[in-house]
Amino acid sequence: MSDFRWSNPVTVYFGPEQFKELGKVVASYGKRCLMTYGGGSVKRTGLYDKVMGYLKEEDVTVFEKGGVEPNPKISHIREAVAMCKENDIDVLLAVGGGSTIDATKCIAAGACVDFDPWEFIAKHIVPEKALPIVVVLTAAATGSEMNSGGVISNEFTNDKASVRGPVLYPKASFLNPELTYTVPRSQTAAGSFDIMCHILEGWFTTKPPMDMLDEIQKVVIKTVIKYAPVALEKPDDLEARENLMWASSWAMNGFMSSGFGGGGPSNHPMEHQLSAYYDITHGVGLAILFPRWLRYCLNDETLFRYVTYGVDIWGVDPNQDPHDIAEQAIEKTEEFCFKTLGIPSTLTELGINEEHFQEMADKACGPRGAINGFIRLEPKDVVEIYKMCL
């Protein structure tokens, strides 16, 4: 195991009763609030009115910037940054899922500098200051509610990359599982796989972390496997929704990967190119890529991890040839993604062809020319994996 540092300053208010504290918490950071949200769903579900009610009780003046899109766009962030500066905003309130929270992090940093917010991403600038962020989470997926990163798309250059820094942790995140009852089926499926993938990306390593964390990671993966189908079947199942929501936050807040000895994620950089070029749903891209990536990485040195995965996660009979166990584990993963979750199984179904594979692969590998994850992937490997997804 490697040394590590753990710190997570986010205060989480979990459950419907805690949600009632929202107004007071926002007001503790200031009386001029910019509220960000996505499409119309927060208005349709009544959440918008509820949040406004809580803020009004505390005499918070609310400015609004709705319309954050999935794969949030830099142009929209620029507009919001201008609003913050013009209106002397004290605090940001993100009401939404990962896209809204990610966008809000970039807005929070952008509001405190004189340069264009895309420079944080393009020039890898770690923000030194940010407006305080409060989150009302409406979808279990990205874990952005409890970490310090945000992924932003530049629609002018087809780039998608992240801004990251300790000042971007939300001050408080309100996690009310009841708010996810109305998440569309396809988004529940994609979000669930995003959670799983956050853990599996790191879990597949030839240098496993501390045993306790290895086992805890398995628990969270199995939590998603158990409860995602329940939430698809019965969207207002509280037990399923609360497990998925808390799994989302912990899959990506740094705890489980503490002392992780492997490389970085592999599927996330490959997927970011897919959604940058084709604006697809992140979790859908991940679910299409992941089983192919598993197949591509399988070799004599990595095999032992597939065996553990098959036996401990999918209940595959351990009394078989390791290669058979690995094959069954990959098949179970495919079955889960494409049958149980009902996610499209190929890029072709999404209207994606090979046209941009080479440039996407080059971008995914970045200036170092490779993705250093479970196994090292160069652009030619990434192209190969993209092709396996057609």
Added chain:
Amino acid sequence: MSDFRWSNPVTVYFGPEQFKELGKVVASYGKRCLMTYGGGSVKRTGLYDKVMGYLKEEDVTVFEKGGVEPNPKISHIREAVAMCKENDIDVLLAVGGGSTIDATKCIAAGACVDFDPWEFIAKHIVPEKALPIVVVLTAAATGSEMNSGGVISNEFTNDKASVRGPVLYPKASFLNPELTYTVPRSQTAAGSFDIMCHILEGWFTTKPPMDMLDEIQKVVIKTVIKYAPVALEKPDDLEARENLMWASSWAMNGFMSSGFGGGGPSNHPMEHQLSAYYDITHGVGLAILFPRWLRYCLNDETLFRYVTYGVDIWGVDPNQDPHDIAEQAIEKTEEFCFKTLGIPSTLTELGINEEHFQEMADKACGPRGAINGFIRLEPKDVVEIYKMCL
């Protein structure tokens, strides 16, 4: 599941490489430091010199208050508080295990008020201010390194109770598993059971928490069952020591008990009376009490939890009568405590008799007249459990 709030502001520096940051971190809180520690072990092992070296590099002026005893005493804390006030101390550095850290929390709060520090405990005063605390952990046990409570003994009144409040979280805790290689065998055993007991106290409930947390709790319990014997056998086994150390912190930092629907702990209040009256090792008291408490709480309503405990934790064959499974689970617990860990199995062995049982039971039940845990225990029940331990 109940609503909950999660927040933990401690920054953890885990591992030998991170330990090198100690001087800088202490200095970031001020140049006048009071270092607290226990008996002579920190000097014997060379840790004292190492810490002093790190502090000197950063020009920190160090004052010292060694001699913190197990079940830390209020008289010692009063002396340390006076030292803080006389010497204009900026920051406290606790080098030790749970007792040293607990004492340091009370010193940190005491240094910021004009009244006697025992009043925090006697009058249930939540401290509003405290000196910043940095921790160098030398034993995996209490979890004090990552929470906001400290248990203090008043040797004049035989009272033992806690001071608690958000200002008492350590700012930073240095967890270097290598520092626990020299922990004596009996302390490794007692500390390990303390970790287990922190989780099991809450895990035994008729209102289980969120499924994911329930499973994570099982992982941490099994981590201790797996690695405590390894550390006893081979004290410098890094894998065992790092798992036990991280388990210690997470068993008691609030995460696993998030949304826990049951009552408070039962064995801890019963044990605090034992160590208040007889100054025994906390983990030893817990290990003697716990299996008896398990037996005492077993009834038709609680049985299902014993079955899960037996099957999932101890690997008892599930195809048996539930009562047989429960009995075997309790026997496995006794075997682990008294054979594997080698902890004395009776209070009699520690020279304790019934003399004070009634007053201890009254104190354990407190002003409410009962311990509301897994099952409700009145003083007569507590006396009965104490007697079972003879």
